[in-house]
Amino acid sequence: MTTATAIPVEEHVPDRPAHHDPNVLRWLGAYTSSMVGDSVYYIALSWAAVQAGSPSQAGLVMSVSALPRAVLMLGGGVIADRLGPRRVVIGSDAVRCATVLAVAALLCLTSPGLWPLALLALVFGTVDAVFVPAVGALPARITGRDQLARVQGMRGLAIRCASVVGAPLGGLGVAVGGAAAAFGLAGLLIAVSVPLLITVRVRELPADDRAGTARGTAWSDLAAGLRYIRGHRVLAPLMIAIALGDFGFVGPFNVGLTLLADRRGWGASGMGWVLAGFGVGAGAVSLLLTVRGRLPRAGLVAALSILAGSVAIGALAFVPDLAGAVGVALLVGLLAGLSGALCGSLLQTQSDPAYLGRVTAVSSLVSLGLTPLSMPFSAAAIGAWGLGPVYVVSAVVCGLGGLVALCVADLRRAELPR
Template sequence: MHSYRRDLAMLRDRNFTLLLVARTISVLGAAFAPVALAFGVLALPGATARTLSVVLTAEALPMVVFMLVGGVIADRLPRHRVMMIAESLNALAFLALAAMMLIGWTPLPALAAAAAFSGVSTAILFPALTGIVPDVVEADRLQTANALLGLGTNISRVAGLVMGGMTVVLIGAGWALVVSGLMFALAAVLVTALRLRPVPPAAEAVQAAKTSLADGVRSVFADLRGGWREFVSRQWLWVVVAQFSLLVLAMQAAHGVLGPLVAKEQMGGAAAWSAVLAGEAVGMLAGILVTLRLRPSRPILVATLMTLPTALPYLLIGISAPLWTVVLGAVVMGICFDVFGVLWNTTMQREVPPEALSRVSSYDALGSLMFGPIGLMLAGPAAILVGARSALLGCAALILLASLAALLFPGVRGLRAPDPATEAQAPVEAV
């Protein structure tokens, strides 16, 4: 039997608590950043939407380009050191942006360069985050650890969006960016304090250490090939990542453009869309309580089934349902995505060898997110061509079809979780 008391007992583990607090503070800083950066850039003399687009693109492109390299780095080096470097880079990036805005020296190339550093840090950080959890907790506590980390993340995201906007209004975007940078710096300090057992390096990394500098690029590609072999050798893994590439395409179009457009024109404006987002946030918090109790024998099957109801708010908006039903649909979406996320991360951490986990998670992130910009680009023309509500129905249909298609694969339906009675391993030892 699992109990909330036993789950919360994990907080007595020094390493896990340090990781939880560091991650929660880092996400709070990241939630501050978009509001502060957007309003800070748009407030600059002569700034336009194009100026903001350049800065945000400069941040987004390195994140995509360096994601796979981030996976290689996190599998070669101690992951808590990699996280410390990434958090420190983020702190430097946002403190540099803050300094430029506070002193009034804001050339666009300098703003873009600082934003690019933030993108690189995210690419380095994300693969290490997935890989470090098995380094911190025992195998039979992975799902609980992921759920508690998700709880801290969700609280920080909601609080950060509110507090970030208030900070911009009260003391200005530049100082809000200072707060964000200091949060990243604090997260870096906390991660540095982790004391973890060494993880055996991948064979590719051992070989890379013996090569000359001239062979460095080839060694990186060798590591990427090794990670790719691990990725494609598991049907459930590549199928669900392919599914999510289509889900993210549809959700970027619906959440980023079509939903706000319908809310503005037909549902009462920003207040209506804010209610939908608030419903999603409530669902994300409630979903963590579900995942602390849920222990399915077929985790990927359950996780994939959870993606079907995520089409609900788009379907309801598309058929002109009352706002309160759309909000309830958003609550369901938030719960389902949290359940999916915890089951997905836990299964990857159990099934993928530790020495390849960060590289595999980088392929997961890249594959899942790569079509998102296409969704944003297609949303506007689709709204003009068929209407925003009809386009939202199309997004809902794409989510449903992609999820049902994933369920056709035996690897998705058949993967079983290990028996809890035999899963427990020796406790993670500090060094």
């Protein structure tokens, strides 16, 4: 992992809103460029894998990154807290950029088969294990606590932008110059983030917060982080609520949506319209948080949003026509986007900065490492019992997350800082 030379830090965060702060905007530009590069990378990887092997082999290549990401994610949180999130993000993007460009050059010179693609996916998964916790910990070091909800909205907009822009760019790269050109484009987009991140200024941790980092071995630091989460009166139930919400959501809106579109006769274009409806809803919430910056009674609003969103998820399986499904998906996007943004903001504001890498690692392990494992079971359950029962059960699981948030008083009463 490469490291970055420290630059002068800001002792005080400026009073200006985050969306007017050049320091935050440099971070946002870096994050957006990196996320668009990721989207292009996945298009290039899937295309190259299909061209080099059978569909089953391509599927294995695409899944290679999941194992190191899941296994190493908690350790990545320790690294982010020990070395500092900015340094880890810069190093992660530099490694990803170099690896993608190396594979692009290799594909230009020869046809090496699947092994370099599998190695690339393995490297990406390993680097993601430290990149994701560091990305989650960085906002608290570049702006004030009262701006973290706004930053969460800005981050949501960046993710939506990456999903809208990245896929067409990846397809264009493949059409113009094949997988090699698409990989080269992905590497260049990721490379743009590095100089921007180098110019981002971070705050030093106060002496009391620094006591939470580097107390002993990596194992002791990890154990300290897990104890910190378990003993926290807001973070512990919030992690449970996030986990239940994710487990209830991932099946219906991944493999479930594919099967729903197929059985309703909507086809791939219909599924695209449903996903677009969801994206518009989630993007609207991100824009709202970016402009407004804070919503009162965040814990209660998050709980009610999860509960209402779970009802909408269950209803999606019983909508007979495409227009209705798009409308329901729009509602799911609004509610899931709102609950997700508020839960993310509460994670940011309730955590001590010294533990934020480890806190992010635990929440990301659930979202990126464990919940995808439920997709094969969702597909098998739909085949055995049909769409309706599986969507209803998923909605109940998701709703349990809302009940946890509603019933735990400390979480229900949690507020975002003013």
